[in-house]
Amino acid sequence: MSSEKADAELKLGPVGPRPYWVVLVxxxxxxxxxxxxxxxxxxxxxxxxxxxxxxxxxLAVISGVALVGTETMRHRQLYREVAGLATIFKVVLLGIAFHGYLPETATVVVAFFAAALAAHLPKNIRHRLVF
Incomplete structure (x- = not known):
């Protein structure tokens, strides 16, 4: 199976218009x-x-919420995509670390590592619908 055919079979989340100024911001x-x-x-x-x-x-919390807002303008079902689930996973891990359920340092590092991996995945994987 060719790479283009495999990409066509992946179900990506729906996208909507987003003003260019929002992209720049x-x-x-x-x-x-x-x-x-x-x-x-x-x-x-x-x-x-x-x-x-x-x-x-x-700064991290407010800008993170703003980023989810700008991404949701473009990717209408972000919570169903790999990128959205990675964001939810990161927030849950940070909450677990904050409340002391797991060792803070290791849990925060894992959260940042997972976020970096998810952010740098190819677009056809990052915006793939999981469910």
Whole structure:
């Protein structure tokens, strides 16, 4: 089976229009999310930082919610796609770490690792409908 034929058989989530300015703003939001996430992650990996700084924690949370909003404008069933499920998985893992059900550092690193993998998957996999 050719690669194009296999791609055609994959069921991708429906897409909708998104104004170009939203795309440009989402790039800036994504950069802010990466900065907030990086400082949040470093607070678990470096002993010099005691707990995640509140500003960067809220920067990561607010920009993350904004990113899900901009992605939902384009990918109408994001929660059914691999990308959306990876986001839900990441949030659940961060909640588990926050409440101390699993070791914080390892759980946060796994959450960030899973998010990085999901974000860099090819489009035909990232936006594939899981159910």
């Amino acid at each position: 989402s790039v800036v939001i994504r950069a802010m999310h990466q900065i907030g996430g990086a400082v949040y992650l470093s607070s678990f990996l470096l002993d010099e930082i005691v707990g995640p700084p509140a500003f960067y924690l809220w």
